[in-house]
Amino acid sequence: MSRSQLDSLIHMANQIAANNAHYGDATVERVHSHLKKFWARSMKRQIVDYLQQDGSRLSPLAREAVERLAREQVARVG
Known part of the structure; x- marks a missing residue:
């Protein structure tokens, strides 16, 4: 993933x-x-990978929403 793609995802999650x-x-x-x-x-x-590696640029609300996505991904795999 390019840095600009990740930047866009972070920006969009924070905007939402x-x-x-x-x-x-x-x-x-x-x-x-x-x-x-x-x-x-x-x-x-x-965005889940970003959260797990760093996540520092996500707003608190966006971070919590992405954490829920991460938990769902783990539940589906497990």
């Missing part, structure tokens, strides 16, 4: 989180649902 922040307690679930429904499998895999 920011655009849904007004939902309060439901924000993380909404962001997680959006990523799950609308992102390609390869995009989800790349």
Whole structure:
């Protein structure tokens, strides 16, 4: 994956989180649902890999949503 692709994924995840922040307690679930429904499998895999390697550029809300994706990936494999 190129650095610019990763930068785009991080930016998009943070934007989705920011655009849904007004939902309060439901924000993380909404962001997680959006990523799950609308992102390609390869995009989800790349953002989860980034989270597991670093993740420092994800906003707290985006990070939590991606953590949920990561847990689901582990559950499907396990």
